[in-house]
Amino acid sequence: MNSPQQIIAHAEACNIVLYLKGEQLAYISEEGGFPDDLKTLIRENKDQISAYLREQELLKQKAENETLITPVDKSKILPLTFAQQGLWFIDQLEGGSNQYNIHAAFGLKGELNLAAVQWAVNKLIERHQVLRTVYIEKEGEVCQEVQPLQYMELPIVDLKGFSSQEQQERILQISNQEMNQVFNLQSDLMLKAKVVARTEHDHVLFFTLHHIASDAWSQAIMIQEFATLYESYCKQLPDPLPMLDIQYCDYAHWQRNYYTETRISEQLVYWEKMLKGAPYSHALPFDRPRGAQQKFAGKTHSWFVDNEQVQGLKARAKENQATFFMMLYTAFSVLIGRWSQTRDVVIGSPIAGRTHPQVSPMIGYFINSMTYRSEWTEGESFRSLLGRNRENTLSAFDHQDIPFDSLVDRLKIPRELSHSPLFQVMFTLQNTEKSDFELNGLETYPVMGENSLTKYDLQMVAEEGEGGLWLNLTYSTDLFDFETVQSMSNSFDVILRQLSVNVDIAVDKLALANTTEALTPKLLPLESFTSVHSLIENMVETKGDATAIDSGDCSLTYKELNEKANQLARFLIQNGVTQGQQVHLCAIQGVFRYVSKLAVLKAGAIYEYHDIIENTDWFNNIAAQGSVLLFSECTVSRLSGNALRVPSDDELKAFSSANMRQDEVSIRSFDRAIIDSRLNNGRVSHALLLQQVLRQQQTMQLHKNANLLIHPETEKTNRIDWITGLASGAKLVLLETARDLEDTLITKEVTHLTLTAALLADVTLCKDYAIQQLIIHAESGADSLLWRWSELYSVTSVLSLDLQGYICAEKVIAGQAISLGRAFDKHQAKVMFDDKNRAPTGAIGYLYTFDENNNFENTKMLVRETNAGNIEAIHYGALRMSRDDVFLENIISAQSQTIQVAVIEKVVYLRLSGSSAAQQEQLKAVQHNLKQLVPTYLLPKSYVIVSNMPIRNGGTVNRDTLWRHMQSWQDNLAALPQPELLETDLQLQGSTTETVDFFLDKEVSFALRNLACQYNVTIAKAFSAIFNLALVINSESDCILSTVSGVSSSTVGRGVLSGSFCKDARVQDNLKGILDNLSQSVDYEFVDKNWITQQYNQKCGTDWKTIFAYQLKFVSDTMMQQELVTDSSVSLLVSDRLSAEKIEGQWRLQNSCFDQSTLRRLEKIIAMLASHELQSKTLAEVKTILNEDARSKLRSAKRKFKSVRNKSQFSVEGNVA
Template sequence: MNDIKKRLANLSPKQQEQVLEKLRQQQLIQTAKESQVIPVISREQVIPLSFAQQRLWFLEKMALSSNAYNMPLTLHLVGKLDYVALQKSLNQIIARHETLRTTFSEINGTPVQIIKPPFELELPKKDLSELTPSEATTKLQQLLQQENELSFNLEVDPPIRAGLFQLGTTEHILQITLHHIASDGWSLTVLPKELSAIYTAALEDQPSPLPPLPIQYADFAVWQKNYLQGQTLETQLSYWKQKLLDLPQLQLPTDHPRPPVQTFNGAGIPINIPAALTSKVKQLTQKQGTTLFMTLLAAFKVLLSRYSGQQSIPVGTPIANRNRSEIEGLIGFFVNSLVMYTDLGGDPSFTEVLNRVKQTALEAYSHQDIPFEKLVEELQPERALSQNPLFQVVFAVQQSEIFKPSFNLPNLEVGWYEGAGAQMTVRFDIELHLWPVGEEIKGFCAYNTDLFSAETISRMVSHYQNLLSAAVETPSGPISQLPLMTEPELDQILVEWNNTKTDYPTDKCIHQLFEEQVEKNPDAVAVVFEEQKLTYSQLNTKANQLAHYLQKLGVVPETLVGICVERSAEMVVGLLAILKAGGAYVPLDPAYPQERLEYMFADSQVSVLLTQEQLLAQLPQHQAQVVLLDKDWEKIATETPEKVESEVSPQNLAYVIYTSGSTGKPKGVLVEHKGLCNLATVQMQGFQVNSNSRVVQFASLSFDASISEIVIALGSGASLYMGSRDTLMPGVGMSQWLRNNKITHITIPPSALAVMPKEELPSLKTIVVAGEACPPELISQWSVGRQFVNAYGPTESTVCATMAECSPEC
């Protein structure tokens, strides 16, 4: 140690800090606790669990972990294998490490370790050599998956299992499965090395060449409890309590809703940082006096900030916690987690982020002795069964030896079996693992498949590399300016995906789309209201007659014509007539309060009003010329049914609809024919509306969804089905009406759909929900076997701006 101090004294302050940090990260720096010897305790006393073991025991007891904490070690052995020597070697390792023969129990509610005497581990052998190679591979993957899914009963089972699969005379697969409560990543490097030494000796009938272990895990667990008390605990805790005060949760956008109870279903996406970029990363690292871990973490934090929109970014990182010589050779659960919490506020440069991450890391290493579980216990963050406390994203830079330790067995070629079909388990939302390999940096991004899709994580990994590349090129620029996307990605988003031009009748008005259907199918049913039916020809005739009548009253393009009628076929006649005459309709719902109707009359200054005799008494005073669609029809019917001529163009108004007025007085929104024709064309195609369709007219005429319903039906030759207010009251009656009339298309608010009875409606092909947020359970229930579209749009954008087709998996 004195030699190290002398050598440090010859370095510059910056170099000293670099070396010290590196020593800390590798856990080689001497701390005060190293002067204490971990004593060997009596095995007669009650042996507590370590802090880390306590959390896993809790998860196991609550049945929350499933097989998430299984740690498989799968080896591919080619050559002459001595089965007896292999089994003997495994049993010697079990005899050597008490953790591998420890079960767990509770005494008065307190969990304790029960160390069992050495035992003979079964090594079942499964012969697959009689199968064809493809059959053997398939069967092997099934067996490995079954083994991986098998949980440990920690109260009964030792935390180790093993199995041998024979693929041929000289080819075997050895799978050793450990439970995390008795092992960690470091342990998975200890076990193969000991297996190599003991197996080599066993072949020669020699005793194990390994020296006795100075202590066992139980000794460490007791010492840890005694060490973390008083001033030591207080010093460590006070730092973390201050550092993690008001720690936010990282809110990454997910592809799927977070399950109420955490799941561990995972997958991984590989990452490869090429040599050229790795070189620049290392150069920046050296220049800034940081470590490779810090530089890569800084870039990852910037990525998470950009994805989440948050400035305070907590990330967990594992630390081996093997900073004492006597525990380096133990198999056991030593690994600790540190919370790397950095504030990226103020749009700093990447260089400044590096400095902040460096400061965070140095402080964390200086206070690494407190177990993560003890930290959670003391901080008492808000807990949820759906996710981990304190952090949900993990970042680690490790040596490749941790993932694939190198070792040899006599007479055998030893490799890591790559074809393991076992599904990956993950314990966090996202885990980014990186390690240097030669001139490159390789790794993988593990993720929870119940939260993210593979496509999302692949894109995220790509964005990480893009951001890292930009950061090392312009480290002094603000992080907000670092590009995430490649040029092709930008082109796709800004150009390709925005190339949404589609052909639609730019030279036509909406009523002309209806007239085209009259020419094609004059005798097809256009409108159905209760017992009344109008064919396309009949509807066109009535609309033409009324349009001629309106023109004589002075209706020309841009004339606002009010329409205040009950649901009826006459409502559709009136609407079409206004449009044919060249005017724009203004819907006035007779159910509206007097005050609202008064305001709408006064504000719109409608010059003509279409209504019905029974509604006259409830209308406020106004100056409009009144046309009664019921009482005056005999006079209207004397008009010619011939086609109406007007100077209306696609640029003229089609309607004025008043918004709800939730932010003040209602405002009239003016919508032109061209937008309506565009909408009709897109929705007829998107909702697959054709001449055989039956479309419900559900919405009030005062809501713009009504015009969508009307135009997609009458613009495609379909039948528009109307009902009274009572008929269309969501519930059993409406459901029966939909069934009886074999309705194929409906647009409905989610709240109305939610009260519909859960029954089969075999004719219903398309459901469009709009006007409110749609709960996932409605999608799951109603999207099975049919098209389910979630639509949204402000009135100003002509009814609908976005449409998303949903499935039960959404």
């Protein structure tokens, strides 16, 4: 059977329209165009068709009623629109603000009718109820309330008695006051006006509206209606404006009812998909860090794009079926992305929000914000990106009805006082003619003054005008300098110029700067020297008898050093070393290390130094390449092939000590001198070394009376310190071990030294040193530490990259932020993009340096050049440092409590200046300060107080270890037992400490030594494992949490032992598990167990002071006397003088938690576990043996007691003394 829908569709196909005429079914058709069979079909189904059409009419009427806005009862509680709700929320959060003021000022020449002005303003307030609406809370909800009409008295400021200059200054002052006044949303009119009289025929009229009652469209309505009302009053005509059918509060009521959960959810699906994974804050670099609260101070930079370029852009847009807006917005997104080194950019753009026809004549806050996302892939062309953005823009307009504030709430984007949600960059194209302000009989003129407020970090407004396009970039002056914005505008100009002729360029290949600089390094003049060793030979002539190298028990003068190097060079040549050959110097200690280095250079060869032989494979690989290896006496016996032993002094006497003759070795400046096999093309020529020496001499301010410290750690990265020092006539002071640093600084009167911040953190700051210049390897996280040193000594931060030498340097000044410094030579280091195009000043790029072949190498460091010419680090990709991590480190390191900080994925590892007791208060101070300085979304996840930072080779912070620690403890925290399984009776309750001696005899000590050998660990580690296992056996719990300190060669050597133990597993299996756990844990010896407890409390909702009931410490005899209070209930302090003769120490017990018998039992368990006999037993079996032994002793004691008691039945006589 045919349905009514099918019959109607059939009729429409025949050009016949069926409709209801009253209650009757009627039709319209062309004459003779109504087939008989269709007539019959309609007649037979007339009732069904009529019912269907009637139903459709009702549905249509219902839809129209839903979209119709009707007046509501103003006495009821009236809701705010979604947009108003957002503004009200911000106003409440900030306690009133001026950021949402809309300001206008007009100069008026002629006879101004002040009565007409006041009447027109009051008529506007009467006509548009939103201008006299206040916003209050009722019954826990904010609502709007229309106030009764009260006529406003127009304020008039008389400046007739002031000079023209004074008037201008006063008008500017009044304009700023009006623009920055704070509205009270609970009581004020939302429109304020003021007139300033300059003369009888020259006035300035000010209007200020709050955004909660107005927008840009509303401003145009207000100006137009004001002019109409003013003219009517002057002509004594009645109000010509028609009455409004509805008011803004009616629209608000309708919006809240129309946009139901269902309607919003339908559009939300699109926005969730479009914005999935999008960055909710841009990545542009700032000149000043973003504060915790936005201040809205802004300025505008404007420039003009000529018509020829504009027409080219429009033509390219038309070729791609795109609008001019789409073209400009896409180009602007490329600017933001390229400047911030990201390919995912979110930008906002305002839309009128007046899609409903009834709201067009109304003043009110209708504007909505559209969110556009611009993403591109590596190598993608601008044409491709423009096409995708065209589709996205059209789709966004199809889903524009969802209010922006509602979208923010639904996407659960946190609102921050520091910045606007979802996007902080806005783009607007204004291509409509502005309505000029004209008043009857008056000449208007612009009033100079700048809008000094901005709600966004950047807001680009493009305005089409005669002859071209005006671009107005408003920027937050709290974040950006004018020079940065100017550089950004120049980049946008360059982008538009390229796109006006070609859109097939890859997005990442678009140039951002006008000039292309040569990429060839420019060498500095260095007189006639062609080799680095010739600098040292030159110094021998003037300082031959002066000490060149001081190694404590051995020293060499410049003459002795030079002569020994000459002799060794000839020895190497005699043993087959040829010019340009690689010579690997391995494990050569003391002064002869530098004799060897200098000798290789004199022989025309290339040297690489190694502290140790890596492994056999490494040696074989080096030997197979034809390289020569020079080793000390103690290591050469293990090697063969091209390995040479360092000759003795007697052997060297066979060779001439004179400088190498030209016929022996002829060295050219471009011959290579040093190599680092770990780096690609890590080879440096004599010429480039000479340049580095000169830069280093200038930076360190070395002189002939200097004592230059050579630190064993920093020497691994400062490869040429020794050359620079000797070339300057300084004395090299060799430091053998780091623990002798402070003593060496004083006794050797060190004047110059290079350290890392991590190494400096262990040095006591005092005035006793002779330091003239302290060089610190550029590393974030230690600003406060360096500031403290800079108050006593000259401190310079230097970026030195392996064989690249000094790249940048900056003198440290207390209180001033420390960057990487200024590049020594812009031909030697540049900030460029991947395609080696120069990055504009202020933009993020990669730091490039030149290599041996005059090619630039990418250091993989994201940096930017500041307006002052310094290089600022943005991101250390190789060091696991994100941009947010770098930002946090800079803020935290500036706190006075901080010695050093490292941030890994928002986990803060913090070394503080105070004592252990004071550090928790210091941490609270740092956290408090951070909340005042940093946006909420950037605040750290957690803080770990560390006693020292893990250090990698070279003396810098080992961030890989920190990262592994973080990953490890995420797993460990998840595996920790629930609170009910921990020994709650051993939780700290007070601070009463009892001391009991601990002792293991020779037999047990010897067994422990054998156990350590069996597991190939130290005695300290073996004892730590036994101790922990003994605690398990002694306890009723299967889980023990304890800490152990002093088990490694470091000053701390701290580990954390945790987890459950299987009582059915053998002792040896449990011991192996503990030792594996300890070996891993000692890598994280910097960890603070208070942090672990805090993390556990957060996870389990507990509030314990510590979850570690037990503690084992290996300490010196002196420390044992000082260590009176411990932070665990049961602590065992063991002398670190472990031997096979004895092991002794002290128990420290809090609040008598263990009695003497428990301690003796623990000592017995330790003794039993050390023996080999129990290794194959399970823990349960060991416990059974112990219990049986205890019962056996009890039975024996009872028998003895019984025999004594039986003797009492016999009479005993005697005197009792």
